[in-house]
Amino acid sequence: MGRERSMDDASPIPEGTDEIASDRIADEALDWFARLRNATPEDAGEAEFAAWLRQNPRHAEAFDDLEAIWGSPAFLGAVRSLPVATPAAASARRTVEPRPHARPSRKLPVRLGAIAAMLLLAIGVWQAPALILRWQADYVTAVGDRATIALPDGSSMILNTASAVALDFENGRRDVRLLQGEAFFDVRHDPAHPFRVAGRFGAIEVKGTAFSVREDGARDTVILERGRVEVRLVADEAAQATLEPGQQVVASANALSAVEPADPVTALAWRQGRIVFDDQPFETVLAELRRYRSAPVVVTTGLAEDFRVSGNYRTTDIDGALRSLAAAAGVDVTTLPGGILILR
The missing domain is CATH 3.55.50.30 (Phage tail protein beta-alpha-beta fold)
Structure with missing residues (x-):
């Protein structure tokens, strides 16, 4: 379990070192803010909280400022719009209304304002436009999920967390495009019909083998567990590599790395x-x-x-x-x- 500060250790903030004192007050206010909203009625600690407020007038000011951040329409809207990935994730989330006494913020302390800005930035980055991805993909896994899929040719595919693929198995083709995330393929042997996987930067072609491809936005990593694969750079087909079991290669926008040892047991x-x-x-x-x-x-x-x-x-x-x-x-x-x- 993580190391969380006990609220019983709170003590009055001495005057003088104002910046250090402000940081400590902001930390304590944030701890109380989280504790009160995650607590059950039995462990809410209202008496302890009231004692902490009485210790220093700045405690109440910092706590009210933090509640104003949480109560702002922009921040509440961002939290309420978090996408529901799975029923389990949905049940784990809950929306908490701001307390009735929460008021518009005065000029926020620098530390509390920075925390709010980072939270909003994190949520904004996290809220990537997933609709286009879903429109392109044949299979998608939510964050934290994993799925095993039987492919039309008898091969199998395992999708890792937050992954998406598009398939083309028409007229004898065995083509897969990894749109996002990570996938492991156990390919049925068929010399007449190569099995191809295209990542963002690398393209893999096999006849029958077992390997993984991971796309993280900046590079594609290919790890071979069994068989043999040919990997080429999308931007330069002359850049190619052949992998043997227990090896990996990384394809980026302009280069194919040297072949390196890999540990499939750990990596996969x-x-x-x-x-x-x-x-x-x-x-x-x-x-x-x-x-x-x-x-x-x-x-x-x-x-x-x-x-x-x-x-x-x-x-x-x-x-x-x-x-x-x-x-x-x-x-x-x-x-x-x-x-x-x-x-x-």
């Missing part, structure tokens, strides 16, 4: 609902975990560049993984309505 553990890391930077691990979560994870603090992670996590408990990693890194975790996680 998502097929069994696991994510495995071996001595990876914290930020790399965080980016991977974000792929499996339907609400934003916002980082408002610097993370130790030398903090590295090894672990094996379930894709069905991403929040548990995030809290465990945050605790190990000494990072605080706060949960806001709408499922938003703040690491700070």
Whole structure:
């Protein structure tokens, strides 16, 4: 579990170091804001909250400013418009109305304003236009989901989280376009009809084999588990590579990387609902975990560049993984309505 500050430890803020005091007040206000909205009536801690408000007039000001941020039409509209990926995700989200006493903000403290701006930015980026993708795709998986699909030729395909593909199996063709995300293919052997997968930057052709393709916007990564594949660069067909089992290659806009060793057991553990890391930077691990979560994870603090992670996590408990990693890194975790996680 993540390391969350106890509200019992709150104490009056000494005058003097105003910037440090303002930051601490903003932190405490944010903690109380999240605690009161996620609490049940039995553990709401209203008496403790009232005591915290009495400690310093600035406490009430900071809390009211934060409620004004949450109560603003733009922010509420962004949270309420979060797409429903799955029934489970929908049941986990709930909309919380602003308290009746929430009022329009005065000039917001810099820290609270920065938190609001980052939340809105995260939601805006997350709300990518998915309608066009759905129109193009034959199969789509929601964030956090995984699907196994039998293809018309007898091959099979496993789609990872937030993935989409378009198929063309007409007149003997066996063509797949990876529009987004990651897919694993176990291809039925048919020498007369090559099986082709097109990513954004790379194109793969096989007769019968098992391999994965991952498209992350900047590159396509191809990992071979069994058989043999030919990979070529879309922008330059002369740039080609042949993979043997346990190898990978990366295609970007203008180049095909050298063939490198890969560990399919680790890299493709998502097929069994696991994510495995071996001595990876914290930020790399965080980016991977974000792929499996339907609400934003916002980082408002610097993370130790030398903090590295090894672990094996379930894709069905991403929040548990995030809290465990945050605790190990000494990072605080706060949960806001709408499922938003703040690491700070």
